[in-house]
Amino acid sequence: MTQQPVISCKNVWKVFGSKPEAYLKTMPEGHSYDEISADGYIAGVKDVSIEVSRGEMLVIMGLSGSGKSTLVRCFSRLHEITSGTIEIDGQDIMSLSEKELIELRRNKMGMVFQSFGLLPHRTVLENVAFPLEMRGQDKHTRRARALEVIKLVGLEGREEYFPRELSGGQQQRVGIARSLAIEPDIWFLDEPFSALDPLIRREMQDEFLRLQGLLGKTIVFITHDFDEALRLADRIAIMKDGAVEQCDTPDQIVLHPATEYVRKFTEEIDKARVITAKTLAIAETKGTGEAVSADATVKQLAKLLVHDTREVIPVTEDGIIIGGMNRTDGLTLLLEAD
Amino acid sequence: MLDVTKKTSDKIELTRHKMALILVAVAAVLMVLRYAGLLPEALFRLPEAMIPPFAIWLDTIFNFVKDDLGLLKLTRFLTGGLEALLDTTANLLFGKRRWPNLGPIPWTSIAAVAAVLGYYLGGWRLAVLAAGTFVWTALIGQWKIAMETMSVLVIAAPVAFVIGITLGILAWRNPWLDRALKPILSVLQTLPFFTYLLPAVIFFKVGPTAGAVATIIYAIPPMILMTTLGLQKVPEEVVEAGHMSGCSRWQLLCYVYIPSARQEILVGVNQVIMLCLAMVVLTAFIGMPGLGAKLLAMMGSFKLGRSFEIGVTIVLLAVTLDRMSKAWVVKQPAHFEKGTPWWKRHVMLLLAIAAFIFFVIVSQFIEVASTVGRKQNFSQGKELDNLIKGFLNIEVVKSTTYFLRAFVNVQILIPFRNFILSIPTPAVILLVAAFALWLGGRKQAVLAAMFFSLVALSGWWDRSMITLYSVISAVSIAMLIGLPLGIVASRTERWSRRILLVCDTAQTFPSFVYLIPAIMLFGITDIAVIFSILIFAMVPLTRYTIEGLRAVPHEMTEAADMAGATRMQKLWKVQLPLALPTMAVGFNQAIMFAFFMVIIAAFIGTQDLGQELQRTLAGTDLGKNFVLGICVSLMALTFDLTIMKWASDQKRALGLGE
Ligand SMILES: Nc1ncnc2c1ncn2[C@@H]1O[C@H](COP(=O)(O)OP(=O)(O)OP(=O)(O)O)[C@@H](O)[C@H]1O
Numbered sequence: 001m002t003q004q005p006v007i008s009c010k011n012v013w014k015v016f017g018s019k020p021e022a023y024l025k026t027m028p029e030g031h032s033y034d035e036i037s038a039d040g041y042i043a044g045v046k047d048v049s050i051e052v053s054r055g056e057m058l059v060i061m062g063l064s065g066s067g068k069s070t071l072v073r074c075f076s077r078l079h080e081i082t083s084g085t086i087e088i089d090g091q092d093i094m095s096l097s098e099k100e101l102i103e104l105r106r107n108k109m110g111m112v113f114q115s116f117g118l119l120p121h122r123t124v125l126e127n128v129a130f131p132l133e134m135r136g137q138d139k140h141t142r143r144a145r146a147l148e149v150i151k152l153v154g155l156e157g158r159e160e161y162f163p164r165e166l167s168g169g170q171q172q173r174v175g176i177a178r179s180l181a182i183e184p185d186i187w188f189l190d191e192p193f194s195a196l197d198p199l200i201r202r203e204m205q206d207e208f209l210r211l212q213g214l215l216g217k218t219i220v221f222i223t224h225d226f227d228e229a230l231r232l233a234d235r236i237a238i239m240k241d242g243a244v245e246q247c248d249t250p251d252q253i254v255l256h257p258a259t260e261y262v263r264k265f266t267e268e269i270d271k272a273r274v275i276t277a278k279t280l281a282i283a284e285t286k287g288t289g290e291a292v293s294a295d296a297t298v299k300q301l302a303k304l305l306v307h308d309t310r311e312v313i314p315v316t317e318d319g320i321i322i323g324g325m326n327r328t329d330g331l332t333l334l335l336e337a338d
Numbered sequence: 339m340l341d342v343t344k345k346t347s348d349k350i351e352l353t354r355h356k357m358a359l360i361l362v363a364v365a366a367v368l369m370v371l372r373y374a375g376l377l378p379e380a381l382f383r384l385p386e387a388m389i390p391p392f393a394i395w396l397d398t399i400f401n402f403v404k405d406d407l408g409l410l411k412l413t414r415f416l417t418g419g420l421e422a423l424l425d426t427t428a429n430l431l432f433g434k435r436r437w438p439n440l441g442p443i444p445w446t447s448i449a450a451v452a453a454v455l456g457y458y459l460g461g462w463r464l465a466v467l468a469a470g471t472f473v474w475t476a477l478i479g480q481w482k483i484a485m486e487t488m489s490v491l492v493i494a495a496p497v498a499f500v501i502g503i504t505l506g507i508l509a510w511r512n513p514w515l516d517r518a519l520k521p522i523l524s525v526l527q528t529l530p531f532f533t534y535l536l537p538a539v540i541f542f543k544v545g546p547t548a549g550a551v552a553t554i555i556y557a558i559p560p561m562i563l564m565t566t567l568g569l570q571k572v573p574e575e576v577v578e579a580g581h582m583s584g585c586s587r588w589q590l591l592c593y594v595y596i597p598s599a600r601q602e603i604l605v606g607v608n609q610v611i612m613l614c615l616a617m618v619v620l621t622a623f624i625g626m627p628g629l630g631a632k633l634l635a636m637m638g639s640f641k642l643g644r645s646f647e648i649g650v651t652i653v654l655l656a657v658t659l660d661r662m663s664k665a666w667v668v669k670q671p672a673h674f675e676k677g678t679p680w681w682k683r684h685v686m687l688l689l690a691i692a693a694f695i696f697f698v699i700v701s702q703f704i705e706v707a708s709t710v711g712r713k714q715n716f717s718q719g720k721e722l723d724n725l726i727k728g729f730l731n732i733e734v735v736k737s738t739t740y741f742l743r744a745f746v747n748v749q750i751l752i753p754f755r756n757f758i759l760s761i762p763t764p765a766v767i768l769l770v771a772a773f774a775l776w777l778g779g780r781k782q783a784v785l786a787a788m789f790f791s792l793v794a795l796s797g798w799w800d801r802s803m804i805t806l807y808s809v810i811s812a813v814s815i816a817m818l819i820g821l822p823l824g825i826v827a828s829r830t831e832r833w834s835r836r837i838l839l840v841c842d843t844a845q846t847f848p849s850f851v852y853l854i855p856a857i858m859l860f861g862i863t864d865i866a867v868i869f870s871i872l873i874f875a876m877v878p879l880t881r882y883t884i885e886g887l888r889a890v891p892h893e894m895t896e897a898a899d900m901a902g903a904t905r906m907q908k909l910w911k912v913q914l915p916l917a918l919p920t921m922a923v924g925f926n927q928a929i930m931f932a933f934f935m936v937i938i939a940a941f942i943g944t945q946d947l948g949q950e951l952q953r954t955l956a957g958t959d960l961g962k963n964f965v966l967g968i969c970v971s972l973m974a975l976t977f978d979l980t981i982m983k984w985a986s987d988q989k990r991a992l993g994l995g996e
């Protein structure tokens with residue numbers, strides 16, 4: 001698959017401080033985050049290269065202050081990057097004129113903000129319809145569309161409320177609805193579900209998965225919640241001090257952490273929930289009897305693993321046996337948890 | 339490391355204070371020499387010959403700009419539009435014969451609309467206040483003059499708002515403009531109002547237009563400041579949400595920034611309205627008809643009863659306008675349930691229109707509902723006069739005012755004034771510089787010395803010193819009363835609230851009305867001047883004392899309690915030191931107010947700059963007017979810079995933040 005990536009960023013730096021460009025030029029190669037801090041600058045994003053392909057959901061994780069929001073802001077050019085290049089659909093966004101940038105944002109991008117960023121003087125309806133209004137849609141179409149997405153996020157009946165009359169979770173849903181309204185191709189979601197209760201959260205996750213599957217949206221998603229990441233992610237990028245430590249599929253991250261930091265960071269994860277039969281399958285052995293699906297996680301297979309008596313269980317993918325997994329490997333993983 | 343920096347800063351403090359002491363010592367030497375008769379005259383006062391003719395230079399510049407550059411034509415052309423607007427409101431409000439020739443609107447209609455508006459903004463109480471104000475004005479027989487004042491206000495305030503918000507937005511977008519505007523604004527805010535009036539008269543003809551222009555210029559600065567402040571405070575993420583929604587710059591400004599800064603902008607509106615009212619009243623000095631002019635005339639002819647009634651009208655108007663605009667600040671939009679019919683959404687608007695029309699119709703049939711005639715009003719001028727005279731003749735009152743006049747004036751104030759006048763000019767400059775150095779720092783000291791040297795160069799030194807004397811005496815007495823009052827009031831929540839409310843209300847009164855009680859009690863004397871400044875200046879002193887003391891963190895007073903401090907110890911050792919920076923802000927405001935008031939009080943007849951300034955209004959001494967105005971401004975700025983620097987230094991040192 002040689003499809004062009006939707007977002008492609010190379011050696012991106014975002015340095016905060018009084019004269020970041022000049023500083024970055026004179027900065028010695030391989031300066032660490034702390035050394036930069038000692039010089040009075042903050043490396044919000046530090047030499048990040050990453051590609052996101054069409055229809056992919058990339059989840060960014062990392063501790064507070066590790067630069068997740070900053071990176072996403074660079075993607076949408078809310079921040080002017082200090083050095084490096086960012087291409088959206090093959091176009092260098094730093095070279096865009098103001099007008100082209102506005103066009104890009106109106107037609108292709110959507111964003112949900114960490115602290116919602118709602119306009120305080122507009123009702124829910126007017127907030128949600130705001131991007132449509134900026135695009136110049138007529139009142140009736142945008143009203144109809146806004147009502148549709150408001151219903152989708154479960155805020156029916158509150159269309160006329162003002163943000164300050166809503167709870168945190170409701171406000172967050174307004175932010176989500178606003179970004180849904182224009183159905184962007186590329187979606188930046190900065191902890192979009194942080195204030196939601198588990199029930200609605202799950203609904204929203206499903207909704208995003210549905211939209212992504214249906215329309216091939218590209219999503220960059222920030223979260224602190226591993227469960228959420230595992231449910232949603234095609235790949236996970238783990239950030240520390242502005243740099244991406246590792247960017248890979250969930251099971252690779254868990255099985256083969258690139259750095260000590262990633263290993264520590266992912267320690268808490270129940271591996272059995274991440275690792276699939278496919279990962280454990282060994283091509284040389286085939287096993288006998290009923291096969292299991294390659295996508296199934298060890299956790300999902302728990303019952304089978306405990307009750308089955310076979311040593312080796314065959315694994316199928318698309319109807320073809322790709323190998324066999326050792327039952328004991330699976331059991332070991334299961335028992336490792338907690 | 340912290341220790342080291344602290345030590346060096348200690349050392350700097352030490353040398354700074356030492357330097358200040360040296361300056362004081364030099365000044366003392368100069369004074370001693372003077373009293374011993376050894377000081378050459380040239381060092382006592384700047385010789386006439388050395389005073390540059392600033393006034394003439396300025397006049398030349400003005401004339402050049404006015405005539406040769408054709409600014410006069412331009413301004414008179416520009417104000418054509420303003421004049422048309424003023425004529426319209428004049429016709430509508432008090433029936434001046436101009437387009438659209440519909441007015442005057444019956445007073446009952448205006449009162450009814452005011453009541454509905456009051457109810458919409460702040461409920462029943464505001465409705466009663468608003469209606470009450472207008473009913474009072476009509477019944478007391480001051481409707482026409484009040485409407486003369488209002489007709490200028492309703493034009494000046496919106497124009498000042500538009501100009502202020504535009505400049506504010508521009509200053510926020512362009513840092514260089516912001517940097518250029520800041521010093522101009524701070525000078526504008528300390529310029530005495532007479533300085534606004536004369537150029538207005540010269541460039542815009544005598545009459546409502548000149549008054550409106552002066553008022554507009556006077557009210558613009560706070561609007562600019564509040565706009566920039568509000569725009570800077572819009573949360574980053576809200577702006578980013580606007581960007582991501584694809585706003586163009588213009589859309590971002592109109593749909594995101596300005597609505598989000600609503601609160602600050604409305605606070606600016608409140609200030610614009612209040613300053614406009616204060617200024618419109620003062621335009622009486624350039625002969626604008628209205629409440630101010632009437633008050634001026636009545637006070638001039640010592641008709642205290644009528645003066646008092648006009649004062650009440652002005653105060654009521656001020657309070658109403660203030661409360662209404664403040665209610666607007668805090669009023670947040672509330673939602674209507676879905677499916678609310680449109681008439682319900684706009685019920686207040688409809689009600690206002692209905693009330694308006696109803697009273698217009700009623701007044702077609704009932705004369706009194708339209709205008710209250712001369713014989714029909716309830717003015718009690720004569721009776722009040724007698725009442726006041728009777729009060730002043732009560733033995734206790736009489737002896738008190740007499741004592742104040744005789745003792746305080748003769749024994750304290752006049753000697754103090756003579757003392758200030760006896761100090762050699764260079765010694766005063768040194769003393770002021772020492773004061774600025776002690777409290778502020780090197781920069782403040784240099785500026786202070788420069789500013790006062792300029793005052794000396796202006797050739798109006800003695801009059802400036804008399805102005806300074808009035809300010810210092812009045813503020814000192816205000817402190818003697820205001821600080822203890824604030825301290826006592828701050829003890830309990832209830833009293834704090836009450837006194838703060840009084841201060842808040844008093845602060846909205848146009849300064850002019852403070853003259854009324856002063857003249858009532860003391861007639862036309864020096865004491866009356868000091869008294870009017872004193873009550874005006876006491877307001878911020880008391881207010882900030884209470885606020886400073888109330889803001890002392892609870893843990894600290896509790897810690898003092900646990901350490902076994904007595905009330906007095908707690909006050910002196912804990913509360914006052916912590917409250918001092920805030921109190922200093924109040925002190926500063928008191929001084930600014932005093933400079934403002936001293937110029938107005940010139941009306942009573944003083945010998946200071948104010949008196950001269952007022953004289954320039956009669957002629958067309960633009961140059962002299964400016965020189966005098968700038969003298970006042972320079973002195974006020976010196977205090978402002980120094981005290982505010984001290985307050986912010988102190989706040990930082992105490993870790994209280996800004
Ligand atoms: N506008 C700014 N100016 C200066 N420093 C900034 C700015 N924005 C972010 N930073 C700094 O960049 C670093 C990364 O911030 P960022 O908001 O990206 O963190 P984050 O990973 O999103 O954290 P969180 O999980 O708390 O949202 C922080 O140290 C922050 O202080």
Ligand SMILES: [Mg+2]
Binds near residue numbers: 114190
């Ligand atoms: Mg963040």
